Amino acid sequence: MTRILAVCGLAALAAAAPALAQQTGVGNPAATPAGTPERAPGMPAAHEPNDADRIFAREVLIGGRAEVMFGKLAGERAHGTAVKQFAERMVQEHTRAGDELMNLAKAADVPIPEGLDRDHRTIQGELDKLNGAAFDDAYIRGQITDHQQTAQLLEFEIGSGQDPALMQFAVRALPVVMRHLQIAQTIATETEGVASRIMPSEKHPGKQEPASNGGAPPAQ
Amino acid sequence: MAAFTRCLLLAAGLLVLSLAAVADQLPPQLTYRALPTRPFDAVRTADEAEKPAVEQRQRAVLEERYDLSDRPIPSVMMSGGRKSVQGGARVKLPQGVTWDSLAQMSPDEIRRSNLFPAGFLPLPHVKQATGGQVFPNNQIDEIAKQENRNLRRFDVDFDLPERFTPEFPPPIFLSSHPELGDVSRGQLLTIKNYYALMVGLITPVQMEGLRLLLTPFPQEEFNQTEDRKSADQSLGVTCLDCHSNFNTNAAFHQTPDVRPQAARFRLDTVSLRGLFNQQIHGSKRSLRSVEDFSEFEQRTAYFNGDQMSAQRKGVNLPERHDQTAMMAQMQNIIDFPPAPKLDPLNRLDPNKATAEELAGERVFMGKGQCAACHVPATAFMDNNMHDLKLDRFYPVGATVNGLVIIPEGPIKTFTLRGIKDTPPYLHDGRLLTLADCVEFFNVVLSLKLTQDEKNDLVAYMLTL
Numbered sequence: 017m018t019r020i021l022a023v024c025g026l027a028a029l030a031a032a033a034p035a036l037a038q039q040t041g042v043g044n045p046a047a048t049p050a051g052t053p054e055r056a057p058g059m060p061a062a063h064e065p066n067d068a069d070r071i072f073a074r075e076v077l078i079g080g081r082a083e084v085m086f087g088k089l090a091g092e093r094a095h096g097t098a099v100k101q102f103a104e105r106m107v108q109e110h111t112r113a114g115d116e117l118m119n120l121a122k123a124a125d126v127p128i129p130e131g132l133d134r135d136h137r138t139i140q141g142e143l144d145k146l147n148g149a150a151f152d153d154a155y156i157r158g159q160i161t162d163h164q165q166t167a168q169l170l171e172f173e174i175g176s177g178q179d180p181a182l183m184q185f186a187v188r189a190l191p192v193v194m195r196h197l198q199i200a201q202t203i204a205t206e207t208e209g210v211a212s213r214i215m216p217s218e219k220h221p222g223k224q225e226p227a228s229n230g231g232a233p234p235a236q
Numbered sequence: 237m238a239a240f241t242r243c244l245l246l247a248a249g250l251l252v253l254s255l256a257a258v259a260d261q262l263p264p265q266l267t268y269r270a271l272p273t274r275p276f277d278a279v280r281t282a283d284e285a286e287k288p289a290v291e292q293r294q295r296a297v298l299e300e301r302y303d304l305s306d307r308p309i310p311s312v313m314m315s316g317g318r319k320s321v322q323g324g325a326r327v328k329l330p331q332g333v334t335w336d337s338l339a340q341m342s343p344d345e346i347r348r349s350n351l352f353p354a355g356f357l358p359l360p361h362v363k364q365a366t367g368g369q370v371f372p373n374n375q376i377d378e379i380a381k382q383e384n385r386n387l388r389r390f391d392v393d394f395d396l397p398e399r400f401t402p403e404f405p406p407p408i409f410l411s412s413h414p415e416l417g418d419v420s421r422g423q424l425l426t427i428k429n430y431y432a433l434m435v436g437l438i439t440p441v442q443m444e445g446l447r448l449l450l451t452p453f454p455q456e457e458f459n460q461t462e463d464r465k466s467a468d469q470s471l472g473v474t475c476l477d478c479h480s481n482f483n484t485n486a487a488f489h490q491t492p493d494v495r496p497q498a499a500r501f502r503l504d505t506v507s508l509r510g511l512f513n514q515q516i517h518g519s520k521r522s523l524r525s526v527e528d529f530s531e532f533e534q535r536t537a538y539f540n541g542d543q544m545s546a547q548r549k550g551v552n553l554p555e556r557h558d559q560t561a562m563m564a565q566m567q568n569i570i571d572f573p574p575a576p577k578l579d580p581l582n583r584l585d586p587n588k589a590t591a592e593e594l595a596g597e598r599v600f601m602g603k604g605q606c607a608a609c610h611v612p613a614t615a616f617m618d619n620n621m622h623d624l625k626l627d628r629f630y631p632v633g634a635t636v637n638g639l640v641i642i643p644e645g646p647i648k649t650f651t652l653r654g655i656k657d658t659p660p661y662l663h664d665g666r667l668l669t670l671a672d673c674v675e676f677f678n679v680v681l682s683l684k685l686t687q688d689e690k691n692d693l694v695a696y697m698l699t700l
Contacts, residue, residue, distance in 0.1 A: 044366040045282035046272040046463055058285030071263045135261075165262060167633070168496060171640045172266045175365050175498030187635045194633035213627075213643070 048178060060178050063124040068176035072186070073121040074129050075169050079162060080117065082136040083110035089143055090155050098203050099152045106159070106196070113189055117182075124179045149207075156203050163197035266496040269545045276462035283391035283465070294362045294395050297637050301355035302326045302668055304397050312698055314657045315573035316418060319403030321656045321698065325671040327355030339678050339685070343628035346679075352629040356676055357641055358501050359666040362392040364638030365497060367490040367540070368457040368465065370394050374404040375424075375477060375485045382426045387477060389457060389465040396486065400659050400668045402507075406483035411512060411571040413437060425481050427451060427474070438569070445566030448559055449475040454550035455538045461549050472550075475533065475563075478505040482570040484658055488665060492541030493520040498640040504665030507658050510651055512568045515619035519647050519663045522621055526564040531556060572615070572653040577699045582612035582653075589699065596696025599689045605681055606693075609649045616653055616700065621646035624680055652700050670694045 045058060047068075053061040065073075083106050090103030121128060132140065139158055146154055170193060173186040204210035272279065298304065308320030329335065330351050338351060346352050361367050372394040376387045407418035408425070419437060423429060427450040434443060451474060454460065458470035478487040484507045490500040503519060516522045517529035518536070534553055539546035554560045577588045584597045600606040610616040627643040634641050647663050661667040667676055674690045677683065685693070 044363075045286070046274060046279045047270045048274060048279075048282065050274050050278070054282075056285065058282035068265060071265070075263070168262055168266060171498045172263070172496045174635055174638065174640055175496055176265060176270070190635065190640065191631055191633035195631070198632075 047176065052178075063179060063181070065124045065126050065182065066176075066178040068173060069124065069179045069182050070126050072169055072173040072177060073117065073124075073126045073182065076166060076173075077114065077117055077121065078129050078131075078133050078136060079166050079169075080110045080114040082132055082140070083107075083159075083162065084114065085132070085140065086143060086155060086158070089140075090151070093143075093147060093151045094155065095148045095152045096203075096207060098206065099156060102159070102199055102203060103155070105199075109192065109196075113192075117185060120179075120181050120185055124182060153208060156200055156207070159200045160197065160204060163193055163200060166193050167197060269540065269542050272463045276464075279462070280390055280467065287391060287393075290363050290392060291395075293637055294360070297360060298395060301328060301353075303328060304400075304668075306399055308399075309698075312656070314403040314406075315654065316403050316405075316407040316420075316422075320399075322399055322659065322669050323671060323694075324669060325675045326668040327353050327672050327675065329353055335675050335678070336687075339683070342682075346629050347631065350630075352679075354636075355666060355672070356626070356679070357630060357636065357666070358639060358644065359664045360637040360639035361488065361490055361500075361502050362395050364490075364500075366391060366465070367497060367500060369455065369473065369478065369487060369489050369537070371477060371487045372396075372398070372401055372404075372485050374398070374401075375480060375487065378405070378424045379426065379477065382424070382428045385452060385471055386466050386468050387458070387473065388467075390467050391465050394487075396660060396665070396668075401486035402480075402484055402658055404480065404485055406481045406485075406657065407573065408481050408483075409509070409571040409573055410437065410569050412569045414571065414574075417574070420481055425450060425476060438566070441562050442566045442569060444559075445562035445564070448554060448563050449566060452477075453534070453538065453552035456540055456545060456549065459549040463545075463549070473538070475530075478537070479508045482508040482567065483654075484508075486660065486665065489537060490540070491520055492536035493518075498635070498638060499642050501639070501644055502664040504660055504663065506650065506663075507654065508567050509570050509654055510572045510615050511570060513615040514617065514651070516621070516648050520621075520645075522648065526567055527556070527560050530554065530563040530567070531560045572651075573657060575653065575700055582616065584696070584699065590695070592692050592695045593699050594696075595689075596692035596694070599685065599693050600696055603689065604677070604683055604685065604693060606652075606677070610652050615651050617649050617651045619649070621648045623647075626680065629680070652697060655700055656698050670697050673697075 047066065048060060049066055052064050052066075055061045087103040087106035087110065090099060091107065094100040094103055118128065143151065143154060143158070167190065170186040170190040174183060174190070177183040177186065198214065201210065201212045202214075205212040303324070303326045307322060307324050309323035312321045313319065314321060325335065329338065330353060333351055338346065338353075341351065362370060370389065370392055371387045379385050379387050405420060405422065405424040408420040410416065410419060413419070416437070419433070421433060423433065425433065425446075427447070430446050430450050431443070434446060438446070452472040453474070454470075454472040457465040458473050460469045464470060476482065478485065478489075484505040487505045489503045489505075491503055494500045511526055514526075516524065517526065521536075523529045523532060531554060534551055535541060535543055535546055539549070539551065543551075554563060577584055577593070579585050584594055586594060589597070609618045609620070609622060611618050623646045625643070630641065632642055650663070655670065659668060661670070661673050662676075667673050671690070671694050674685070674693050678685050678690065
């Protein structure tokens, strides 16, 4: 079931791409690096990233890689069914999204980071030591933080990026990441009693929600 | 034993949590304004080249959301008698639903079916990534004429049709002289004419406050540096460039209280009428006095809540014990427009109001639940902030013309006195008419009002 939903979500995400091309605004040219080649006055040529694009690609590529690694670990270690399903979904969706971002980053000649950064390596080391409910708790709480950070980075790219392909990737990915965050929060609510903005019944991982269609804005 | 194990588990979890909390520190550009990287001329050339596409994109958003046609309510004028009030619900419905059928659905149903009308969603700035203050043409033209000061940007124009903005210039009513009525003489208060218009009517302290409110100071888009959006080196903007004649001209900006830039929602300028009754200021900040607000606007409306940028471009910090106090004292004598059908407790006088208006007041106080926050006796405010929880109706994280739509959280209650004078409505101006407001709250609060009740509510609000 989770697999089907995940695949549907990605298919819809891809289908929504052309319509969403209109959704990113042009940035403030004051932040465009001097000497950037332009295809027309005011319009940077394709694959001409700025600093925001580079920072965004690096952070999100590393973060996505960590999602997949931690998700695989959770697939083996997780105690609760909901956590296992969530981890499986993270592996599938972040693998797919990571591949897409990697291709866009390569096309824009953005440096591709290797492995994990120091902070994610530390988390990996800590998760390695845990089992059972303690693992679930640490994994889900870590996922909440990681998805909070990723959401902010995607918003940063939407507002400050320059490469249209990377910006549109961020537009498509943001609703999906928000949905992941909601699901992780729901699990934390159900298993740990963490306070959540939405009632668990409204956003149970098993239920289809519009956000998983790639977040096409309603009637826009 | 179980409890002990649980403690151990929690301790282990917290260890990882604390590590996770420091992981992936976000880059500072999410919080701080980047310094410009290019010479002014290159930026201006690029901005001017982009402008037609920028304008077209926003026009498409507006046309998709709203019926922008000219449909004034017959014989209803704004308080200065110079401009009609537009009528009818202008937000367009998604295909396959009516206002009534939508109001019958639960928030979950509306969200799952993607049926929340686009016009009920936050309204993007014309150019979200750049943002900043955008003035309507009437203000730009009048300031150019009177002061030879330029408020026009080369990168964006004002977006809403003039029929959905307040009358210009708006009348001025003084709480210290109710008997005089409008004292504006049909003019826009500026640094050129303020003394001639107001001497004899206000106190020396108020006069000095007024002068400060009309004195231009550097602002993020209007200043001397290469990081500006006016063609000429600008003297800056004044408080009343947005709050024209202490009302509003619908100039817009972005909230200074949210980052990153893409998530900063639009702000429609609020009227300063009746400020004497307002206990909290700023749609998100809940500042507790007019003095605080007058002081801090130099950091916020002027510089987006970025004190670093303010320092670079030339911030003006009014002296707290003297200048700020005088600015506040001037603002605090600005009254609402007269509402002759209201009694001293702001309830309709049954001898003066029509049957429809009285019916509207009953809905307002009862089934419509309007008075839960818009309390008549306290100038139709409750001096609180409320979260309408609109994210019950839409999936979070969509992007509309560069604006990322996230829940806006608590926003302060605005007064409804003089409400017909201050379109567009809601903190970001997403609702163009009072009928739109009725449909909005009918859905958001699940009120299930009849068409008669909706019409009555609009008739009632026109009396305020």
